[in-house]
Amino acid sequence: MKKYSINAYQKPWIFLFITPAFILTFTFTLVPALTLLSYSLFSWESFKRIDFVGISNFERLMQFPFRQDFTLAFVNNVKVFITLFLVQTSVGLLLAYAIYRLKRGKKFFQAIVFLPVILSLIIVAFIWKLIFDPLFGPISAVAMQLDLPWLNQPWLGQPGLALFTLIFIGFWRWVGFPAIVFLAGMNSINDEFLEAARIDGASEGQIFRKIIFPLMAPSFTIIAVLTFIGAFEWFELPYVIGGVTGQPGGSTTTMALLFYRLAFGTVDSATVDVGISSAIGVILFIFVGIGAALGSYYLRKREIQQ
Amino acid sequence: MKSENGFNLRFAHYGTETLLKGALIVNALGVFLPLLFMINSSFRTSADLFTSPLRFASKFDLSNYKLVFTEGNFVSYFWNSFVVTFFATTIVIIFGSSAAYALARYQFRLNGAIYLFFLAGLLIPAKLALVPLFIQMKNMGLLDSRVGLILVYAAGAMPAAVFIFTGFIRALPADLDNAARIDGAKEYQVFARVMLPLIVPVTGIVGIYSAIPIWNDFLLPLVFIRDTSKMTIMQGISVFFGEYGADWGALFAGLTMAALPLVVLYVILSGKFIKGLTAGATKG
Numbered sequence: 001m002k003k004y005s006i007n008a009y010q011k012p013w014i015f016l017f018i019t020p021a022f023i024l025t026f027t028f029t030l031v032p033a034l035t036l037l038s039y040s041l042f043s044w045e046s047f048k049r050i051d052f053v054g055i056s057n058f059e060r061l062m063q064f065p066f067r068q069d070f071t072l073a074f075v076n077n078v079k080v081f082i083t084l085f086l087v088q089t090s091v092g093l094l095l096a097y098a099i100y101r102l103k104r105g106k107k108f109f110q111a112i113v114f115l116p117v118i119l120s121l122i123i124v125a126f127i128w129k130l131i132f133d134p135l136f137g138p139i140s141a142v143a144m145q146l147d148l149p150w151l152n153q154p155w156l157g158q159p160g161l162a163l164f165t166l167i168f169i170g171f172w173r174w175v176g177f178p179a180i181v182f183l184a185g186m187n188s189i190n191d192e193f194l195e196a197a198r199i200d201g202a203s204e205g206q207i208f209r210k211i212i213f214p215l216m217a218p219s220f221t222i223i224a225v226l227t228f229i230g231a232f233e234w235f236e237l238p239y240v241i242g243g244v245t246g247q248p249g250g251s252t253t254t255m256a257l258l259f260y261r262l263a264f265g266t267v268d269s270a271t272v273d274v275g276i277s278s279a280i281g282v283i284l285f286i287f288v289g290i291g292a293a294l295g296s297y298y299l300r301k302r303e304i305q306q
Numbered sequence: 307m308k309s310e311n312g313f314n315l316r317f318a319h320y321g322t323e324t325l326l327k328g329a330l331i332v333n334a335l336g337v338f339l340p341l342l343f344m345i346n347s348s349f350r351t352s353a354d355l356f357t358s359p360l361r362f363a364s365k366f367d368l369s370n371y372k373l374v375f376t377e378g379n380f381v382s383y384f385w386n387s388f389v390v391t392f393f394a395t396t397i398v399i400i401f402g403s404s405a406a407y408a409l410a411r412y413q414f415r416l417n418g419a420i421y422l423f424f425l426a427g428l429l430i431p432a433k434l435a436l437v438p439l440f441i442q443m444k445n446m447g448l449l450d451s452r453v454g455l456i457l458v459y460a461a462g463a464m465p466a467a468v469f470i471f472t473g474f475i476r477a478l479p480a481d482l483d484n485a486a487r488i489d490g491a492k493e494y495q496v497f498a499r500v501m502l503p504l505i506v507p508v509t510g511i512v513g514i515y516s517a518i519p520i521w522n523d524f525l526l527p528l529v530f531i532r533d534t535s536k537m538t539i540m541q542g543i544s545v546f547f548g549e550y551g552a553d554w555g556a557l558f559a560g561l562t563m564a565a566l567p568l569v570v571l572y573v574i575l576s577g578k579f580i581k582g583l584t585a586g587a588t589k590g
Contacts, residue, residue, distance in 0.1 A: 013493035014408045018420060021405035021464050024397070025427045028461035032435035032442060039438055047441055095333055098326035111576040112334045118572050118579055120522035122540045123565050126547060127344050130557065138343055141359040172336065177587075180580055184588035204322055222587045233433055236524050240544065256433070263437045264529065274437055281434045288431045 033285070040282045044274035057275040058283075066276055073246075073255045076163060080254070081231035083167050084174075089223055091171075092178030093216070097208065099179070100186045110183065114176040121173060125240035128169045132156045156241055159251035166252055170237055174230075178223045185219040186212060218298075225295030232288050235260065255284055341565075348558040355554045370559035374546070378556075380563060382535060383542030387521055390452055390538060394459035395517040399509055401460075402467030407497050409468070410475035411483065421472075427465035433525060440529055450533045458526060463516035470515070470585060474508040475501065514582025521568065539564050 040057050043050045061070055099109050116124065131137050134154040143152035155165040189212065197207050235256040238246060244261045246253025262277035347355055348370055349363035374380050409421055432439075439458065440449075448454030482504070483496045491499065527541040537545065543564045550556045572579050 010412060010493055011414075014412050014414055016494075017404040017408035017497070020397075020401040021468060022420065022423070024401070024457065024461040025424065025464045028439065028458050029427050029430055029432050029435075029465075030423075032432070032439040033430045035438035035442070036435045047444075094326075094329050098330045101323070101326055102330075107577070109330050109334070110580065111572075112337055113330075114576070114580050114583075115337055115569075115572065117583065118518060118522075118568050119565055120524070120540050120568075122522070122524045122543060123561055126543065126557070126561055127340055130554065131340060131343065136356050136359055136554065138359045145360075172340075177584065180584050181587050184584070226587065229431065233431060235433070259434070260436075263440075278437055281437065285431060285434050288434070289429055292429045292431070 036278055036281050036285065039274065040278035042275060046272060047274060053275070057279040061276055061279050061283075069250075069253065069258055070255070070280070072250060073253045073258045076246075076251075076253060077232050077234060077255050079163060080167055080170070080234055081228055083164070084170060084231055085224060085227045087167075087171050088175050088178050088227065089220065091175050092223070093182050095175070095179040096182035096186060097212070099183055110180065113179050116173045117176045119173065121236040122240060124169065124173045125237050128172070129156065129241050132165060157248055159249045162242065162248055162252050166237055166241060169241075170234075173237075177226075178219075181219050181222060182216055185216050189215055221295060221298050225291055228291045228295075229288050232256075232284060232291075255280060259284065344558050344565075345562050348555065348562045350555055352553050352555045370555040371563065373550075373553075373556045374560045374563055378546050378550075378560060379534060379537075379542060380539070380546075380560070383537055383539040384567075386452060386536055387538040387540070390455045390459065391517050391521045394456045394463065394520050395513055397456070397460040398463045398467045398516045399512055402464055402512065403471045403502070403505055403509070404497060406468050406471030406475055407501055410472045411480070424465045424468045428469065432462050436525070436529060443530060449530055450536060451530075452536055454530055455526060455538075458530075459516075459520045459523070463520070466586065467512045467516060470508060470512050471505065474505060478504055510578055511582045511585050514579055515585050518568070518579070518583060 039049075041052060041054060043053045043057075060066060095113050099106055099113065102109065131139055132155045134140055134157060139155070140152050143149070153161065156162050193211055194207060197211055202210070233256050234254045238252045238254055238257055239260075242248070242252035244257055246257055259277050259280045262271070262273050262280070265272045346363050347359075349365070349367050350361075351367070351369075354361075405424075409417060443449050443454050443458075446454075448457070478501075483500050486496045486500045522540060523538075524540040524544070527538045528544075531537050531541060534545070543560055546560045547557060550560075
């Protein structure tokens with residue numbers, strides 16, 4: 001590929017080609033991101049900016065009462081990331097390998113595995129909210145009929161359980177994504193490698209562990225980065241099911257929910273603090289930004305190597 | 307596999323085979339059962355659902371759907387979602403491809419800087435700048451406006467589109483546009499007549515990559531739209547749940563309707579969907 005050196009005549013065209021995309025991204029992505037930082041350094045009355053207060057919003061975030069909420073939300077986000085990542089990658093890898101090994105019906109099963117990914121999280125959340133309903137839901141009905149007391153629980157109504165039920169729903173919605181990414185990785189493996197290993201008498205387990213699994217490393221990175229970003233921005237699912245305060249008893253609260261309710265309030269209370277909310281936004285921003293940057297750095301490095 | 311333990315190997319082989327196929331079947335059941343439950347329940351009355359959640363619908367009763375469309379504003383929600391998704395995606399495709407063309411084909415002073423700018427845009431988690439964006443939209447008079455939503459969505463999807471298009475255009479031979487230039491084509495003609503037809507395949511990928519998350523989004527309308535007549539379908543379904551929370555038949559009909567358009571499209575175009583939505587995470 002060769003780029004042209006340009007002449008004076010082409011300049012206005014280049015300007016015209018780039019400007020609309022540039023202005024849009026600048027106005028609605030970059031400007032809000034930069035103002036977020038400045039917002040976190042001011043005190044606020046509702047949406048009115050009052051005084052420059054330096055880092056005092058960050059300090060207040062680390063004190064009562066925000067500290068408790070923030071710690072709880074942060075720990076929940078970490079739990080969501082670790083659990084989702086472990087379950088998603090292992091089940092995703094299993095499904096990918098199962099499809100990879102199929103001789104017929106690959107397209108069909110691929111389409112089924114990926115189907116929940118295209119559904120809106122809002123729809124998914126509402127479906128499962130009804131399914132897990134302790135009074136009229138199908139799960140409790142099955143549990144009653146088959147007399148399975150362990151199944152007959154308020155899955156979404158019990159503080160110790162609700163977060164993991166939510167993670168299960170998130171897993172249901174998203175596992176198809178890692179599965180397809182792993183499958184694409186497996187499809188790109190040169191068949192000659194596998195053939196040579198087979199001729200040398202390697203068993204299927206050995207081929208999987210020694211050849212396929214190591215070659216999946218880039219896919220693991222992508223899934224880790226995307227799960228990291230998704231887990232720390234977790235909003236829709238807990239919002240629909242646990243509400244903005246993370247019911248039951250704050251057990252499903254996340255940083256994004258905390259950030260949202262401090263900015264836009266809740267139905268029953270008006271504790272709005274845009275300064276603190278922006279401080280949380282900045283912290284999340286740095287967190288997620290670093291994750292995404294590391295991920296894309298790694299990927300670009302990989303592309304150069306290939 | 308003609309080793310001494312050939313039998314064992316073969317046996318293990320069939321065991322793995324069964325296990326893997328079993329996993330796919332369990333997964334398929336896991337995917338379909340909740341959706342079938344939803345569809346089945348949408349044809350039943352709430353009273354019937356509450357007495358026995360698991361029975362098949364005895365008849366093809368559409369009264370829940372009637373309620374969704376007459377009382378639930380679903381026509382207007384669908385229309386708003388369609389308008390917002392369509393225009394935002396169109397803007398992304400037109401301006402994203404033209405910017406990518408300029409970045410991929412012309413060597414000018416700011417080329418690298420602008421490329422980095424879009425890279426930064428790709429890494430910014432836009433959701434987190436919701437508060438400043440809200441205030442900015444308020445000042446611009448873009449709250450409670452579909453145009454506002456369209457602009458924010460288009461901006462959000464733009465960096466990824468520029469990247470996908472740039473990568474694709476760079477791989478196309480430059481002789482194509484030079485030949486057109488020698489034939490006297492102006493720069494926009496080179497773009498419109500030579501480049502656009504060539505990037506059609508990747509346009510589908512960019513379109514799906516941009517449009518599906520916009521159609522499915524809930525957060526931005528939740529914050530920016532208050533006026534019922536401008537709400538999108540995902541926001542509408544949550545309003546519907548608030549109003550008809552006790553009428554489960556209607557809720558399932560509403561969910562089925564809200565899910566239907568994408569599922570139908572997916573059944574027809576599943577390969578394109580998978581390719582489009584995993585663009586960036588997989589190569590090729």
